Structure formats: structure tokens, C-alpha cells
Amino acid sequence: MGLQRYVAKRTLQAVLVIYVVATAVFVAIRSIPGDPARLILGGDADADAIAAVRAELGLDEPIYVQYARWMSDLARGDFGSSIYTGEPVLARIAGAAEPTLSIGLVGISIAILIAIPAGIVSATRRDRWEDYVATGVAFLGISMPSFWIGIVLLLTVGTAIPAIPSYGYASISEGVIPWLSHVLLPAAAVGLPYAGIITRMTRSSMLEVLGEDYMQTARAKGLPPRLILFKHGLQNALMPVVTVAGILFALLLGGIVAVEMVFGIQGFGRLLIRSIERQDFPIVQGSVIVISIIFVFMNLFVDLLYMSINPKIKYGGGA
Amino acid sequence: MSLLAIEDLAVTFPVEDGPDVPAVDGVDLQVREGEIHGLVGESGSGKSVTARSIMRLLDGAEVTADRFDYRGEDLYAKSEAEMRAVRGDEVGMVFQDSLSALNPVMTVGEQIAEVVRHHGEVDESAGLLSELRRKYVTGTSKSAPSWRRAVELLETVGIPDPEAVATSYPHQLSGGQRQRVMIASALGGDPSLIVADEPTTALDVTVEAGILDELRRLCDEFDVAILLITHDLGVVAETCDRVTVMYSGSVMEHGRTDQLFENPAHPYTKGLLRSIPEQAPTDGELATIPGSAPDPTERPAGCPFRDRCPAAFDACTDPLPEHVVDEGHAARCHLYTDGDDPDEVTWETGTTANGEQNGAAGETADRTPATEVTDG
Amino acid sequence: MSTDYGDADTFLGVRLDRFARLRETVAGDYKATFGLTTVVLFVLAAVFAPELAPYDPMAQEYAIMQAPSLSSAHPLGTDSFGRDLLSRMMFGARISLGVSLGAVTIGAVVGVSLGVVAGYFGGWVDDALMRFVDVLWAFPWLLVAIMLVAVFGQGVWNVVAAIAFAYIDDFARLARGEVLSIREEEFVLAAKNVGLGDAQIMIEEVLPNAVAPLIVQFTVLVARAMLAESTLSFLGIGVKPTTPTWGALLGQGRSLIGQAWWISIIPGVAIVITVLGINLFGDALRDAFDVRGEGGSP
Numbered sequence: 005m006g007l008q009r010y011v012a013k014r015t016l017q018a019v020l021v022i023y024v025v026a027t028a029v030f031v032a033i034r035s036i037p038g039d040p041a042r043l044i045l046g047g048d049a050d051a052d053a054i055a056a057v058r059a060e061l062g063l064d065e066p067i068y069v070q071y072a073r074w075m076s077d078l079a080r081g082d083f084g085s086s087i088y089t090g091e092p093v094l095a096r097i098a099g100a101a102e103p104t105l106s107i108g109l110v111g112i113s114i115a116i117l118i119a120i121p122a123g124i125v126s127a128t129r130r131d132r133w134e135d136y137v138a139t140g141v142a143f144l145g146i147s148m149p150s151f152w153i154g155i156v157l158l159l160t161v162g163t164a165i166p167a168i169p170s171y172g173y174a175s176i177s178e179g180v181i182p183w184l185s186h187v188l189l190p191a192a193a194v195g196l197p198y199a200g201i202i203t204r205m206t207r208s209s210m211l212e213v214l215g216e217d218y219m220q221t222a223r224a225k226g227l228p229p230r231l232i233l234f235k236h237g238l239q240n241a242l243m244p245v246v247t248v249a250g251i252l253f254a255l256l257l258g259g260i261v262a263v264e265m266v267f268g269i270q271g272f273g274r275l276l277i278r279s280i281e282r283q284d285f286p287i288v289q290g291s292v293i294v295i296s297i298i299f300v301f302m303n304l305f306v307d308l309l310y311m312s313i314n315p316k317i318k319y320g321g322g323a
Numbered sequence: 324m325s326l327l328a329i330e331d332l333a334v335t336f337p338v339e340d341g342p343d344v345p346a347v348d349g350v351d352l353q354v355r356e357g358e359i360h361g362l363v364g365e366s367g368s369g370k371s372v373t374a375r376s377i378m379r380l381l382d383g384a385e386v387t388a389d390r391f392d393y394r395g396e397d398l399y400a401k402s403e404a405e406m407r408a409v410r411g412d413e414v415g416m417v418f419q420d421s422l423s424a425l426n427p428v429m430t431v432g433e434q435i436a437e438v439v440r441h442h443g444e445v446d447e448s449a450g451l452l453s454e455l456r457r458k459y460v461t462g463t464s465k466s467a468p469s470w471r472r473a474v475e476l477l478e479t480v481g482i483p484d485p486e487a488v489a490t491s492y493p494h495q496l497s498g499g500q501r502q503r504v505m506i507a508s509a510l511g512g513d514p515s516l517i518v519a520d521e522p523t524t525a526l527d528v529t530v531e532a533g534i535l536d537e538l539r540r541l542c543d544e545f546d547v548a549i550l551l552i553t554h555d556l557g558v559v560a561e562t563c564d565r566v567t568v569m570y571s572g573s574v575m576e577h578g579r580t581d582q583l584f585e586n587p588a589h590p591y592t593k594g595l596l597r598s599i600p601e602q603a604p605t606d607g608e609l610a611t612i613p614g615s616a617p618d619p620t621e622r623p624a625g626c627p628f629r630d631r632c633p634a635a636f637d638a639c640t641d642p643l644p645e646h647v648v649d650e651g652h653a654a655r656c657h658l659y660t661d662g663d664d665p666d667e668v669t670w671e672t673g674t675t676a677n678g679e680q681n682g683a684a685g686e687t688a689d690r691t692p693a694t695e696v697t698d699g
Numbered sequence: 700m701s702t703d704y705g706d707a708d709t710f711l712g713v714r715l716d717r718f719a720r721l722r723e724t725v726a727g728d729y730k731a732t733f734g735l736t737t738v739v740l741f742v743l744a745a746v747f748a749p750e751l752a753p754y755d756p757m758a759q760e761y762a763i764m765q766a767p768s769l770s771s772a773h774p775l776g777t778d779s780f781g782r783d784l785l786s787r788m789m790f791g792a793r794i795s796l797g798v799s800l801g802a803v804t805i806g807a808v809v810g811v812s813l814g815v816v817a818g819y820f821g822g823w824v825d826d827a828l829m830r831f832v833d834v835l836w837a838f839p840w841l842l843v844a845i846m847l848v849a850v851f852g853q854g855v856w857n858v859v860a861a862i863a864f865a866y867i868d869d870f871a872r873l874a875r876g877e878v879l880s881i882r883e884e885e886f887v888l889a890a891k892n893v894g895l896g897d898a899q900i901m902i903e904e905v906l907p908n909a910v911a912p913l914i915v916q917f918t919v920l921v922a923r924a925m926l927a928e929s930t931l932s933f934l935g936i937g938v939k940p941t942t943p944t945w946g947a948l949l950g951q952g953r954s955l956i957g958q959a960w961w962i963s964i965i966p967g968v969a970i971v972i973t974v975l976g977i978n979l980f981g982d983a984l985r986d987a988f989d990v991r992g993e994g995g996s997p
Contacts, residue, residue, distance in 0.1 A: 021834050025842075032846045147922070147975035149929050152949065152967035159960055217423040221505075224378055224418075225438050226410030226512070231451055235437075235458050239428045254839045258930045261841065265934065266953065277934055280845060288849055292842050299839055315428055315492045 007311065007318065014307060018300040025296040029289050030074050034067075036285075078293065084286035088279070093290035096275070103173045103271035106187050107260055111195035112253075119199040120245070123206025127214060127241075128233065138203055145200025150259030154193035154266040162189060173269045190267050194259045198252060205248050210241040243314055250306025254299065326516055326548050327354040327377065330390035334372050334381060342620045346372045346384075348572040348627075349643070354516065359542050359549045361563035361580070363556060363595075367616050368569040370552045374518045377550070378416055379406050393516075412442040415509030419521040421501035425493040431504045432489030433463050435473035438511030445469050476507040481537050499530035503537065510541070516548045523558065535562045556599055560584060565651070568592050571616050571627035573643060578652030588646070588654035590632045626657065634658055723987075731983035737976025745792040752786035757941070776961050778951060784962065787943035788969055794944045795973075798855060799924035802862035807917055809863070810870025817871070818878030825875075832871045840865030840927065848936040858937045862924050873916055911988040918981035922974045929970055945970050 058064060077083070083093035119142075126138040162170030168189060174182035213219065214237065222232040261273030268274075272291070279287035311317045334347040347369040354360045364370045375381050376391075379398065391398050393413065401409065410416075418424035426434060440449040445468035457463050463470050470489070477485035480503040493501055502522055509517050519538065523531040539562055542549055551563060559566050559580060567577040568591065576589040587593045594612040614631040623629060625640040632639070638657040646659035744751065775784040810832075817828040844861035851857055929946025931937030933953070938944050945966040952962030 017830075017833065021838075024834055025838065029846065032850050035850050143975060143978055144971070147926075147978055148971050149926050149933070149946070149949075149967070151930065151933055152963075152970065155949075155953075155956060155963050155967065159956065159964070217418065217420060218426040220380060221416075221418060221424045221508075222426070223380060224410055224416040225441065225508070226407045226412055227437070227441055228407060228451070231454055234451070235454055236426050236429070240426070243428075254841075257839050258841045258927065262930050262933055276845070277936070280849060280936060285849070288845065292845060295839060295842055313428075316494050 010311070011308065014304050018304050021300050022293070022297055026075065026078055026293055027071075029292050030071060033285060033289060083290035083293070086279075086287050087284045088282055088287075093286050094294075096287060097272060097290060097294055100270060100272045100275045102175060103187075103269050104260055104264065104273055106173075106176070106183070107190045107194055107263065107269070107271065108256060110184075110187050110191035111193075111256070111260075112198065114191060115195035115199035115202060116249070119202035120206050120242070122199075123203045123245075124210055124233075124238075124241075126203065126207040127210035130211065135207075139207065142200040142203040142207075145196045146204075148197060149262070150193045150197060151262035151266050153196055154190060154263045157189045157193055158266065171268045173267075173271065186269075190260075190263045190269060193263050193266070194256060197259065198256060201252060201255075202245065202249060205245050206241065209244045210237065213237045213241040216240070239313065243310065246306065246310050246313070250303060250309075253302055257295070325353045325392075326356045326394060327352065327550070328390055328392045329353070329373075329377075329388060332373065332376060332386070332388040332391065334369070334376055335385045337383065337385065343385075344619050345622070346572060346619055347376070348622070350569065350572070350574050351577075352567055352574070354548050354550055355565070356515070357542065357546045357548055358564040359538065359551055359562055361559040361566040362550060362552045362569065363554065363559055363566060364569035365554055365616055367571065367619070369572040369619075370554075370569050371520055373569070374416075374520050374550065374552050377516075377518055378410055378414060411438055411509075411514070412512040413514050413516065415512060415514040415517045417502075417505045417509050417517060417519040417522045419524055421498060421505050421525070422493060424505060425501060427493055429458075430490055430492055431496065431501075432470060432473045432477070433458075435476055435489075435504070435508045435511050436463055436467070436469035438508055439472045439476075440469040442512035444511070444513060445472055473507070473511070476510055477504070479510070480504075480507045480541070481533070482507075497530075498526050499533060502526060502530075502534055506534075506537065506541070510545070510547070514547065516550065518550045518552070520552045521554070522551070524553070524555070531558075532561075538562060556595055568595070571622060572619060573627055574655060575628065576652075576654040576656075578649070582649055582652040586648065586652070588648045588652070588659070589656050590634050590658070591628050592654070626655075728983065730979045734976045734979030734981075734983060737972055738980050741792055741973045741976065742796065744789050745796040748786075748789040748793050752783075752789045754783035754786040758782060775965055776959075778948070778959075778962050784948070784965060787948060788945065788966060791943040791945045791948060791966070792969075792973075794855065794938065794942060795925055795928060795946075798859055798862070798928050798938075798944070799921045802859045802924050802928075803866060803917055803920045805859065805863035806866030806920070807870050807913070810867040811874040811913065813867070814871035814874025814876075815878050818875035828871075829875070832868045835864065836868035838864070844931055844936060853935070853937065853939045855938050855942065858928055858931055861931070862927050865927070866920050866924070869916065869920065870913070873912060877912060915981060915985045915988060918977060918984055922977040922981065925970065925974050925977070 081094060085092050086096050089096065122138045122142070126135045129135050158170045161168060168185050170189065172186060174186045176183040219232060219236060222236045227236075260271075261276060263269075264271045264273040265277060275287065276291045278284075279291070329350065329352040332347055332350040332352070333345065336344040336346060338344055350369070350373055352360075352362070352373065362370045362373065372381065372384075376384075376386055377393075377398070379386075386399065388399065393409065398406070398409065425431070437449075437454070439445055440447050440454075443449075447467060447469050474485045474489050477488055482488050482500060482503050488496065488500065488504075493504070496504065505522070506517075506519075509519075522538075523534050526534065535558060538549055538551070541547055551558070553559060563580050565577070565579050566583050568575045568583070568589065570591050575591045576583065576587070583592060584596065587596055591612075594610075597610045598612065600609060612631055617623065617627060617630065623640070626632070626635075626643055629635040629639040636657070638660065641657065643655040644657065644660055645653055645655055647653045648659075775788065777783055778787070813828050813832060817825045817832075840861055843864050844857065847857040847861055928937060928944060929949065932942075932944045932946030933950040935950060938947055940947070948966040949963050949970075952959065952964075952966075955962055
């Protein structure tokens, strides 16, 4: 189908998914045993306060009215307020986002910058020592939980090199060096498993490409090997990797959250866990929805990226 | 003078946990300047392997030959770097499956233009960095000399609206168009020899005719020799000046097309000619060569065809001789070692030159023609 | 590629000679041997934990809290309640094994059923089911786990459900792809001609040929499930606090990294070795069963 139709279809799907998630959250919160108002106010609230909140939230109204109110609130960006701090949920989340985004982006960047070349080398030097090392490290990487890598890094690099702190976060507004020094270890912990998967994926994709007929045609043209690899092979090899890389963002999430706990970083992940522990439901609800939105659009982005680099889809159809 | 002269070529593929595969065993081949030379054989005959050996694209195989000269220079004495200068520049190759042989993520025009650039046909840089920049950053400019030449070549091979086609991707074109693109790309370096490996096998008959005409035309106009590999004798009859017939890794017969068709010497050639559908009587059954080609690892000693040959006799276990039938026409068959007249060997009677019915012939006569020859 | 195996002997739909190949692969390749050995040890430890564990995993000995490894009668040391780490790890193996296998099995059963039905019937059935699978796929599994914990509290079954949920789409897509390529094969058309019913064909003809890639996928996902469970338990949103899964042990040791680093590190090492073993073994399976994966055609 045409490009525009595809984009429209996928955007519609994205919205549908977010809608389903919001509904699921609505259902989940109301499935928790107990009075939602009491949950929101916390255990010690008095009857008047509870009644007030119940009225405010429309808890005595029919369920479909509540549902409609919920949806319209969300659409307006009103995710409620934190029980713990009283802050509006979205603002609270936004405030905690920077460290998480930093770790995620730096982690992914490091991973990709190392993994793709490693995968290519692995494929072109198949079964030689470069291959064994890269593949071995990749296997180890995908077998380690991010948080454990974080702990190990903390105990080794963190204690050995004073310049690299093992705790806390520094915003980029305080300078790139402080920021990077705080972000480096967590990002490495998160990035390593990701890099492992990307390396293996790149390797197998590259190996497949190397066996394709058009690579032989390129040789028959007398082109030099490096040109054949980077001009003829690379794009074809990376296309499946792009797809996988996008899907893998979901795997990163668990890692980032856990790593924030290890390094004591006050990021979004930590906020989420603490909120669950404290039963700060508005934050939990809001976080779930925000994460879904981010994921859905990230998947959409990756899909579109793939479509733009694959001519078969971009210029579909043929004679 | 021969453009390409190969003598006693043998190609063996080593196999893990198994016997080595002697795909080609003692092949002589000579291609002259400006001629279209057909290399015919059924699948498994080793014709594709022979073709790829010219380009030295057989990784991992053991290749030996008494002589393997292109324009008098030993191709197998060259280093890989020197060979890269030969590929594309002196010898171009056209592959059978145009869809898989063309890179799906590059425009057709670019795939031709790069050959032009790389072999210095135009004044444009073709270094690694410029190529990568062209690929990932700027794209190839439509006014660049290599692109203009690519469009010219597309027109030369008979593609209408070459400008538009040049910006297309392979999957957007028809099979016939893609095959022409491959030919254009083979011509990009202005070679003297094009090796075409079954270029029309995947195409339907009308399209095939167009491509063959094109090849003939190019050969005449540009004085390019073409080594045309095929399993289809009809194609050979239409297009080729000279023919080499291969079977199970060896040459059975070679000569001018008219010589071979009018006066075939080898029983295998005769069998092939007999089985061309056009030759069959309209009310009769199609003739075939009973049995199938042997597995290369289980090839019989001597003549590989003897198990299916109606005229086989005990001398056929000896290594193949070369018998000259006429000028430029020779067959490798023991039937002629006594200097007997080839006309007496036929498929119908299954008699040897000295008029005796023999065991193999008797068996052949009993088999029904419905047994099919494995075809390419 | 799936083919008609005709009279070739099969076990669970996988040709017997593939098992021979597996044996060869494992024997010849030290990585695969290591993988298999690790997996076997892990399973043994899990199954026979009650017999093999030197101590009661719940027994608290305040006298020797936080004892380092090999420092006392406890080979791997003790945690902050004086509980023997080795015993807790052996029992933890049981739970981890159960959770991972359980979760992946449930995900496989649901996913494969969806995929086979979608692939076999095609048309609107296919569209509808795959749309459903897409929605599932877009849900990050962590969120599902969080919501389950929020509603039901911590517990093993929440973990199993959340992880199973995450893998349904994987199996569904894989199964559907396999079915699509087998469906058009001749022996299926032949079965139809003979008059076999749809369900019968799906179970008897289609499924056995699709099994090999599913087995490989299953193995790989068991490894991932173990990691997922350990992450959840580490974060405190997995199993109940007293349950000694390896992730939970790691979580408990988090605050003690300075003084008693072994409480976190050693279970971690166990996780890494076991998951690595499963991954290596899965790779060997993939090679032996000829599933499209690493490497192109020779």
C-alpha cells in the first residue's frame, strides 16, 4: 500500500494502543481492593476528606461517566496529582526525565557505535579470533542483567577511579564533563546487553548479505573489497538490524529502571519504583501511560525509518 | 588469435566430510575475438563453473590448467589486485537471475555508473571515500559523466526511456529490462569479452528473443566477444558462431555452429540435436537421452557419457582422445580412434562403426523414451 | 525451510537425524558443551534442592550474619539474616526455573495457537488476530508487571503472567510465519484432498513441521525470562520478599554492597552463568535444527 496510507494506518494503530493502555490502567486502578479515594489520599485520611475526593473524582457517578472523565482529563494532559508531593503528575515525571533520557540515549549510542562495527568485523572475519572475541563478549552481554553489570562496574571501576562517581547524577546544565562522568557507568550497564544483541544481529545479517548474488556481481565488476562491503553490503545488512534495534527499546526499559536504583540516580525509573512502594497511584498511572506513549511512537519512528531506507517499500510495486 | 585460451582446465571443490567434487575435468575452450561462442550442456555439466573460473570467482576451489590465457596473459598468475583490473574492464559478466544479481538498494543507473567510473572510462573520482559520499550523502549527480554514460548504455541495450529507468530500482523493472541492465553494466568497462551465464533462461520466449538479438547486435557493433552459457540448443543455433558442448565436466565436441548442427560427430551431440522439439515428427514422441548425468563424485573412468551412450564399447573406459572431424571441428570420442566414418553411428540403430549391436545399445533400445533427461 | 519428511523418523516433529546432529554439535563445540552442562546442573540443583541444600534456606542464624564466602561452614556466605546463601540459591534455582519455564510455556501455548490459527485461516481471521497481537506487542512488559503488582501485590504468579504476556507476540508471529510457508506445501493440499478436517490438518500436518524454530525460540526466551524475573525481583516488584529467587537475593544485597558485596555478586554470577549456558545451548539447537539464524548459506 502507498506510503501515506501506511503512515496513517500505523498512527491510527498507535493511538488505538494508547487508548487501550489508558483503559487498562483505568480498569486496573479500580480493581485494586479498597476505595480509590482512600488509596489516593493515603491510609490516615478522615471521612470528610475522603468524601471530598470522592466527589471531586466523581467516584459516585456511574462508571461510564467516570471513564469519560478519565479519558477527557488525559486528553487535556491532566494526569492528576501525586499523593506524596501534591505535584501534578506530568510535571513530576517531566522533572525526573532528564537523567533517564540521558542514560538511555548515551547507552544506546555507545552500544550502537560499538556493536555495529563489531558485528561487521565478526562477519567478515568469520571464525577467526576477532569473531570469537566479539561473539563471546556479545553472548556474555546478553546473559547479564543490566543491574548486575552496574553493580560490578560500581564495585570495580567506580571505586578504582575516583573521577567516575558511583552515585548520583549531574545535569548537563552543570557541564558536560560532570554529566558524562555520572552517566557513563549506568549507560554502560544498560548498553552492554543491548550491544550484545545488536552485534549478533549485525553479524548474522551481514553474513547473509555476504552470500547474496549481488555481492558476487560486485566482485565481477572488479570493485575493491572494502567498497563492496561498505557500498553494496552495508545498507542491506543494516536494514533488519534497524528493525530489531527499535523493538529492543522495550528491553532497555527494565534495565534503566534497575540501573537507576543501583546508582542512586533520581530518575524516572526510580520515581516509578518508589511510587509503587509508596502506593502513589496517580504517579504510577501517569508513568504507565507516558511510557506507553513513548514506546508506541518510538516503534512508529523506527518503522518509518526502516521504510525510508528500504527502496522496496519506499518505491513499492514493479512491472 | 584467441582472446581466451583454456587448456585442460580442472576445477575441484573440496567438501567437508566428503569426497571432493571434480566439477570440471579436463576442459579446453577457445574464444576468438568478436565471436559469440556458445557453451552448451545440461545442468551439472560444469559450464557455469567454467564460466566463473574465467573471472576467478570460485573461492575455495582448486583450479588447475595447462593454459589459461587471456590475450596471451596467464590469468591465474595474476595477483588478486591485478585480477580486479581484469574483471569488469576486460571481461564482463552477466548472471542468470537478474533480480538477485542486482543490488536491491541501489538504482540501476548507479549500478552501471560505478562500473564506468571504476574502470576509468570517464574522468571522475572513484576512490572509496568519494563513492561512500556519493552513496550516503549526496547521491550521484545526474550530470556526472558516469551517470550520463550509464544512461547512454541503457539506451544502447535497447531500453526505452533510459533516463527514467536509470533512476529506478531493480524491483521496479521487468525481467527483460533487468537483464538488459545487467548487460549494460557488463559493458560499462568497455570489455572485450562478456561471459553470459544463462542470460535468458529465466525469461519467457519472446523476451528471450529480444535479448538474444541484442547480444548479437552488441557483438557486431562493439566487437565484443560473448561466451554464452546455455542449456538450450535453440539459443545456440540462433545466436552463436561457434559452440562447445560439455557433459559432466568434460568437453564432448566443439566447432562452428553450422558444422555441429549439420554434421554432429559425438553421440551426445547427436542425442541432443535429436531431442530438440522442433526436430521431432509432429505425430511422434519426443526423443530423449535415457538416464541421467552421473554425480560428479561418481563419474565413470574414461568417457563420462558411456553409461548412457548407445554406442559405448570397451575402449570407452580409456581417457578421451581428440578426433578432428573438420577444420575447427573436433569431437572427443573413442568411436573415431580407428578413423571410422562418423556417419555410421546413430541413435536409431545403436550400432558401432563396425556394425555390431552391443550390450549398452540393446538396453537403450528397451528403455521407453518417457524417461526424462535431467535438464537445466 | 520446511519440507515433507515423508517416511523419515521423527520425534516431536523433529527429524531424528537432527538430534544426531545436535549431539555432534554439542560434542564438538566446547561452547555448546558448556551450555548443556550448565543447563543440566541448573536443572539438577533446582529439582533436587531439598536433598542437596546443606541448610534450610529460611533458617536464620543471627550469630553469623553477613559472613563472607568460605569464611565459615557456609561455602557461599550468609546474608543479613544469617541465612545460608548456597541453600537459598539452590532453592532459588527451583523458583527461577519454574517461573521461566512456566512463563514461556504459557506464552508459547497462547502465542502458537494464535499464530497457527491466524496463519492457517488467513483472511480476516488473520488480520484480526494479528492486530490483537500487535497491540500486545506494543505493551512494554515492565508496565504489565507493574500493573499486576499494583493490583495484586507481589507474587510469583504475577511475574509469570507478566513475562508470558511479553512473549505471546513472539511465538504468535513465529508460528504464523511457519504456517504460512508450510500451508502451501503439497502434503497439506494432499491432506485436504483426502478430506481431513482443518483442525486435524493443523495439528497433525502443519504443526510438526513448524516445531524446530519454535523449540529454538523457546530456549532463547527461557533465558530472557530468567533475566526478566531477576530484574523484577531485584526491583521489588516481583516475587514476595522472602522468596529466594536469584534476583531477589541480589536485590536484598543492594544496600549492603559496601560491606557484604557477595550477597549481590554471587547470585548475579549464577544468573549470568546459567543464562549464558541456556543461550549457548539454544544457539547449538539452532545450528543443529537448521533454523535460519547465524550465517548465510554455504
